[in-house]
Amino acid sequence: MTQSAAIIGGGVIGGGWAARFALMGWDVRVFDPDPEAERKIAEVMANAARVLPMLYEAPMPVRGAITYVGTVAEAVAGADWIQESVPERLDIKHKVIAEIQAACPEGAVLASSTSGFKPSELQQGAARPGQIMVAHPFNPVYLLPLIELVPSAVSDATTLARAKDILIGLGMFPLHVRAEIDAHIADRFLEAVWREALWLVKDGIATTEEIDNAIRYGFGLRWAQMGLFETYRVAGGEAGMRHFMAQFGPCLQWPWTKLTDVPEFTDDLVDLIAGQSDAQSGALGIRDLERLRDNNLVAILRALKQQGAAAGKLILEHDATLRGPLGDGVPLVTVRRVVPVDWTDVNGHMNEGRYGQLFSDASEELMTHVGADRDYIAAGNSYFTAETSVKYLSETHAGEDITVTTRVMLGEGKKLRLWHEMCRAADDTVLATCDQFLLHVSLDTRRSCPPLPHVAEAVERLAAAHSEVDT
Amino acid sequence: MTQSAAIIGGGVIGGGWAARFALMGWDVRVFDPDPEAERKIAEVMANAARVLPMLYEAPMPVRGAITYVGTVAEAVAGADWIQESVPERLDIKHKVIAEIQAACPEGAVLASSTSGFKPSELQQGAARPGQIMVAHPFNPVYLLPLIELVPSAVSDATTLARAKDILIGLGMFPLHVRAEIDAHIADRFLEAVWREALWLVKDGIATTEEIDNAIRYGFGLRWAQMGLFETYRVAGGEAGMRHFMAQFGPCLQWPWTKLTDVPEFTDDLVDLIAGQSDAQSGALGIRDLERLRDNNLVAILRALKQQGAAAGKLILEHDATLRGPLGDGVPLVTVRRVVPVDWTDVNGHMNEGRYGQLFSDASEELMTHVGADRDYIAAGNSYFTAETSVKYLSETHAGEDITVTTRVMLGEGKKLRLWHEMCRAADDTVLATCDQFLLHVSLDTRRSCPPLPHVAEAVERLAAAHSEVDT
Numbered sequence: 007m008t009q010s011a012a013i014i015g016g017g018v019i020g021g022g023w024a025a026r027f028a029l030m031g032w033d034v035r036v037f038d039p040d041p042e043a044e045r046k047i048a049e050v051m052a053n054a055a056r057v058l059p060m061l062y063e064a065p066m067p068v069r070g071a072i073t074y075v076g077t078v079a080e081a082v083a084g085a086d087w088i089q090e091s092v093p094e095r096l097d098i099k100h101k102v103i104a105e106i107q108a109a110c111p112e113g114a115v116l117a118s119s120t121s122g123f124k125p126s127e128l129q130q131g132a133a134r135p136g137q138i139m140v141a142h143p144f145n146p147v148y149l150l151p152l153i154e155l156v157p158s159a160v161s162d163a164t165t166l167a168r169a170k171d172i173l174i175g176l177g178m179f180p181l182h183v184r185a186e187i188d189a190h191i192a193d194r195f196l197e198a199v200w201r202e203a204l205w206l207v208k209d210g211i212a213t214t215e216e217i218d219n220a221i222r223y224g225f226g227l228r229w230a231q232m233g234l235f236e237t238y239r240v241a242g243g244e245a246g247m248r249h250f251m252a253q254f255g256p257c258l259q260w261p262w263t264k265l266t267d268v269p270e271f272t273d274d275l276v277d278l279i280a281g282q283s284d285a286q287s288g289a290l291g292i293r294d295l296e297r298l299r300d301n302n303l304v305a306i307l308r309a310l311k312q313q314g315a316a317a318g319k320l321i322l323e324h325d326a327t328l329r330g331p332l333g334d335g336v337p338l339v340t341v342r343r344v345v346p347v348d349w350t351d352v353n354g355h356m357n358e359g360r361y362g363q364l365f366s367d368a369s370e371e372l373m374t375h376v377g378a379d380r381d382y383i384a385a386g387n388s389y390f391t392a393e394t395s396v397k398y399l400s401e402t403h404a405g406e407d408i409t410v411t412t413r414v415m416l417g418e419g420k421k422l423r424l425w426h427e428m429c430r431a432a433d434d435t436v437l438a439t440c441d442q443f444l445l446h447v448s449l450d451t452r453r454s455c456p457p458l459p460h461v462a463e464a465v466e467r468l469a470a471a472h473s474e475v476d477t
Numbered sequence: 478m479t480q481s482a483a484i485i486g487g488g489v490i491g492g493g494w495a496a497r498f499a500l501m502g503w504d505v506r507v508f509d510p511d512p513e514a515e516r517k518i519a520e521v522m523a524n525a526a527r528v529l530p531m532l533y534e535a536p537m538p539v540r541g542a543i544t545y546v547g548t549v550a551e552a553v554a555g556a557d558w559i560q561e562s563v564p565e566r567l568d569i570k571h572k573v574i575a576e577i578q579a580a581c582p583e584g585a586v587l588a589s590s591t592s593g594f595k596p597s598e599l600q601q602g603a604a605r606p607g608q609i610m611v612a613h614p615f616n617p618v619y620l621l622p623l624i625e626l627v628p629s630a631v632s633d634a635t636t637l638a639r640a641k642d643i644l645i646g647l648g649m650f651p652l653h654v655r656a657e658i659d660a661h662i663a664d665r666f667l668e669a670v671w672r673e674a675l676w677l678v679k680d681g682i683a684t685t686e687e688i689d690n691a692i693r694y695g696f697g698l699r700w701a702q703m704g705l706f707e708t709y710r711v712a713g714g715e716a717g718m719r720h721f722m723a724q725f726g727p728c729l730q731w732p733w734t735k736l737t738d739v740p741e742f743t744d745d746l747v748d749l750i751a752g753q754s755d756a757q758s759g760a761l762g763i764r765d766l767e768r769l770r771d772n773n774l775v776a777i778l779r780a781l782k783q784q785g786a787a788a789g790k791l792i793l794e795h796d797a798t799l800r801g802p803l804g805d806g807v808p809l810v811t812v813r814r815v816v817p818v819d820w821t822d823v824n825g826h827m828n829e830g831r832y833g834q835l836f837s838d839a840s841e842e843l844m845t846h847v848g849a850d851r852d853y854i855a856a857g858n859s860y861f862t863a864e865t866s867v868k869y870l871s872e873t874h875a876g877e878d879i880t881v882t883t884r885v886m887l888g889e890g891k892k893l894r895l896w897h898e899m900c901r902a903a904d905d906t907v908l909a910t911c912d913q914f915l916l917h918v919s920l921d922t923r924r925s926c927p928p929l930p931h932v933a934e935a936v937e938r939l940a941a942a943h944s945e946v947d948t
Contacts, residue, residue, distance in 0.1 A: 018714055056876055057771045060817035061778055061792050063838065064799035144695040145712050146767075149774045151791050152695035177795040179694045179788075185682045192691040194677065198669040203705055206665065207753065208746055211656045215757035218704025220663040223650045224615040224623035226704060229697030230777060231787045233689025234674055241616050243489055275679055282678065286686035296617075300528045302786050303620045306701060307532055309780035312819055315773050316702045317650070320622050321532050324648040328535035346531035348783055358862055359834025366829040367534065391829055395866040405527055 008033050008070060009172075012085040012110070014078060014102060016043035019119050020091035021050030022147025024072055027087075029058050029148070030176050031067030036074050037081035044074050054148035061149075061177075078102065079109035086111075087172060089141065091119040099128055107133040115169045117141035117155075121193050124186040126158040136162035139169065141180075142190055151179040154190040222316045231302035235279070236287050240295045247280040301347045308348050332375045336472055340368040340375075341410035342431070350404040361396055365426045365440040368410040372424065376464035378457065387458060389422055389444040400430075400437045407431035413472040417465035420446040420454045479504050479541060480643075483556040483581070485549060485573060487514040490590050491562035492521030493618025495543055498558070500529050500619070501647050502538030507545050508552035515545050525619035532620075532648075549573065550580035557582075558643060560612065562590040570599055578604040586640045588612035588626075592664050595657040597629035607633035610640065612651075613661055625661040627654040693787045702773040706750070707758050711766045718751040772818045779819050803846045807943055811839040811846075812881035813902070821875040832867055836897045836911040839881040843895065847935035849928065858929060860893055860915040871901075871908045878902035884943040888936035891917040891925045 011027040013020050016038035024034045024047055036047060051072065059066045075081050082088050088110055092102050099118065106116060116137045118128055129135035140156035153173050157166050166182075173180040183190050189197060206212045212220070228237045235247075242250030287295060310318025311325075332338050341364060349360040369391070373379065378389060402408060409429050416423035426440040446457045456462060482498040484491045487509035495505045495518055507518060522543065530537045546552050553559050559581055563573050570589065577587060587608045589599055600606035611627035624644050628637050637653075644651040654661050660668060677683045683691070699708045706718075713721030758766060781789025782796075803809050812835060820831040840862070844850065849860060873879060880900050887894035897911040916925045917932075927933060 018712070053767055053771060057775050057818075059815045060775045060876075061782070062796050062799060063814060064796045065813035067799065144699075146771065146774070149771060149778065150695055150698060151788050152691065154691070174795075175798070177792065179690065179791055181687060181690055181694070183683070183687075185680075187682055191677065191683050191688065192695050194673050195670050195692065196696060198673045199666050199705060202665050202669045204746065204750075206662065207750055209656075211658055212654070212662050213757070214706035214750060214753040216652060216654075217662065218706050218757070219650065219652055220623065220625070221666065221700050221704035222702060223652070224621055224663050225667060226697065226700030226702075227621060228615075229692050230701035231693060231697075231781060233692035233697060234670060235685035235689050241489070275675065279675075279678055279685060282685040286684070286689070296524055298786065300524060300617065300620060302781060302784055303617070304528050304531045305780035305784045305786075306777050307620065309776035309819060310702060310773065311532070313773055313776045314823070315769065315776075317622050320650055321648065324645075325533050325535045327646070328533060328538065342536035343534060344530045347528075348780060352785070357834065358837040358865075359830055359832075361830075362833030362867070363828065363830025391869050393866065393868050394829075395864065396833070397864050398862050405531075 012081040015091035021047040025054030082110035156183040337411040340371040414468040417469035483552040486562035492518040496525030553581035622650040808882040811842040885939040888940035
């Protein structure tokens with residue numbers, strides 16, 4: 007049976023919850039007195055519906071309905087999960103929780119998005135405090151998996167366990183926060199960084215952009231995959247976490263700590279942290295962790311490169327400076343590169359589909375070589391691939407140097423036929439071949455047409471040269 | 478002419494510099510009195526040589542030589558760049574800088590990896606203070622682009638400009654830190670977070686693993702692509718940065734700030750930050766920024782999914798729960814999904830190579846369906862693709878729902894032939910077709926052989942059923 011969620015309070019956070027639930031197949035009822043709520047939530051839903059399904063190779067569940075209701079009672083009646091995201095004032099939260107509990111099933115999860123209040127504060131005066139907990143999400147709720155799930159001592163254990171299962175079913179990561187503290191866990195870090203950032207801007211040390219660059223070109227990339235302690239464990243190298251702490255510990259005595267109260271750096275604290283780090287990451291040796299870190303960084307950097315964003319934009323620009331013109335050998339060497347880790351499957355073999363990408367890259371290099379470059383395309387002309395036939399002859403692995411050579415087999419009018427061979431550079435083994443047939447098209451009419459004269463001549467010249475030599 | 482770098486002090490940081498220079502075509506001379514230096518640097522170089530070239534589609538420069546020399550003078554003679562990474566003690570740094578300047582070219586860049594000292598401190602008593610600056614890298618130096626480039630008031634402007642150009646040529650991002658402060662910029666954040674983390678562990682609120690999860694499943698993903706302020710600008714929504722600050726500002730009054738000295742939250746400070754944020758990101762509207770953020774997050778999450786790491790591991794596991802068995806219709810619907818943003822080119826069209834990946838995914842679904850699943854492969858049997866012929870009929874774009882249907886055209890002995898059609902779900906337009914020929918192989922002998930009986934029967938059954946119906 008379709009499960010149902012009640013969203014009490016819309017906005018960016020409530021809307022994000024609504025979108026996540028609906029896209030995962032839940033029916034959603036929303037109550038928000040803001041007359042703009044429906045428009046705002048629809049905008050969040052449009053964003054979410056565009057991108058959340060992109061995370062999955064599997065088919066998505068049938069989307070649930072989002073309906074807008076006029077009262078809290080209508081929203082929560084029969085709901086399996088109730089998410090409260092009203093403004094951060096305790097008197098408002100208490101009033102809304104009372105309304106919710108007057109109408110909702112006793113067994114429902116009643117979770118608050120609060121970043122500021124502890125669950126025991128929310129539970130004050132509640133009809134059924136055991137039902138209430140904090141489920142603190144992170145924007146955008148429809149993409150980021152983290153939920154800080156914070157019970158108080160009187161929160162019901164069965165309800166908490168069900169909440170965890172439901173969050174996992176929504177594709178989220180419930181981080182069970184075992185102790186109630188102000189700001190839970192993640193916001194304490196955000197707060198610490200925010201304070202430091204305010205000082206840097208106020209004192210004229212750095213602008214907002216410089217600070218963002220200091221984060222996204224550096225430790226932000228590390229934290230996206232390993233967080234803080236595992237990153238430092240790797241940095242500590244062979245000598246391990248204790249060594250790292252011994253190095254970094256004294257920094258706490260440096261001048262800028264005058265701003266803060268710093269915990270005493272005792273042996274007990276070092277043992278506690280090193281012990282927890284062993285439990286967390288000790289199953290892997292330091293070389294394995296380095297390898298995982300580096301693979302993840304390569305994958306993230308290449309993902310950003312493909313988007314032309316952040317650190318990936320830098321690499322894209324740098325990549326362009328490393329390219330030279332193709333030589334004029336026969337055949338043309340169109341690609342010279344290594345197989346990156348994001349091109350391989352779990353067994354380390356290059357994925358079948360990436361062979362096609364490599365041949366596509368090879369033909370793009372050839373296009374540039376004959377003058378069918380970005381400007382040519384921008385002016386409304388291009389070659390489209392009509393057909394490719396790939397023969398897979400041998401396997402290849404991440405890290406191997408490979409080349410692609412390309413011959414123009416036919417270049418007459420709108421027709422272009424290429425023959426690519428992909429080789430292992432180390433021993434010239436042919437790993438795969440590709441017979442590619444392209445048609446020249448006008449991007450205006452979307453119909454085939456002859457190339458412009460300079461491209462036609464270049465193609466014909468290559469076709470003649472490449473046919474003179476035995477393969 | 479090949480440029481040359483002198484690395485004074487090896488270890489993880491000096492080794493990372495050596496690797497980055499050598500892989501980018503520089504000759505490198507290393508001086509480090511540690512008898513283990515050569516081994517340690519060789520290990521860093523092995524890591525770097527494996528992964529740095531993976532960032533590039535372009536061919537890498539011809540690798541430079543790394544040589545180990547017995548004196549500082551030998552290392553720095555004729556060098557274009559000298560990188561000092563000796564232990565963080567000012568007396569040692571002064572001594573080494575004096576040795577360097579006694580032998581190095583006057584025009585060389587003399588940069589220190591220090592995280593603890595200001596350039597003016599390093600320059601004390603130097604023969605040519607103008608030559609000296611801080612170039613503070615982040616581990617792993619061979620992958621992370623950030624360099625905090627910090628001159629003092631007497632650092633030479635021409636040398637600084639050349640340093641920036643060289644760093645860009647190495648694929649790095651020189652962040653010009655305009656004011657000398659303790660810990661430069663990034664380490665102030667790292668320090669702030671480290672302090673907060675120590676308190677959380679010490680007080681028993683969270684373990685190292687819980688803290689890492691709070692970072693890598695949440696704000697770490699945001700920071701990898703936008704940093705702090707642009708993330709908050711987006712969070713502020715239509716109302717913008719001032720609105721966000723008005724919301725978040727009061728948090729500074731919350732209890733945990735008792736630990737710290739917090740800047741007064743004046744209108745001037747709000748104006749300063751909002752103005753800088755406008756200058757940084759104001760060219761794009763909030764919907765555009767949301768879209769960029771979401772595209773980047775999808776790309777990063779999918780990159781991590783492909784690696785089976787961090788937040789991507791969660792998605793991989795969740796993905797598995799969304800899959801059901803294929804139906805038994807003719808043809809089989811093997812794929813139902815949307816085109817993700819990391820599959821498209823700059824114009825938003827799905828990249829040619831990804832068509833191949835989609836058909837590869839379709840055949841993998843079929844394999845599972847006939848019993849040639851992970852266990853079957855683990856037991857030493859598999860189908861290998863020998864040949865594919867793809868016809869490209871129409872374009873498709875990020876966000877479109879697509880399906881792949883698959884027919885078994887031939888299933889006899891070791892031979893398997895599949896016919897895939899990729900369609901736009903909205904209107905059933907056929908976008909591409911794929912004729913795929915596979916051979917069953919033994920993974921032990923790497924030779925073709927018949928499938929095990931249960932797979933052979935399933936394949937034959939499908940071949941019979943699929944031949945009965947007109948295409």
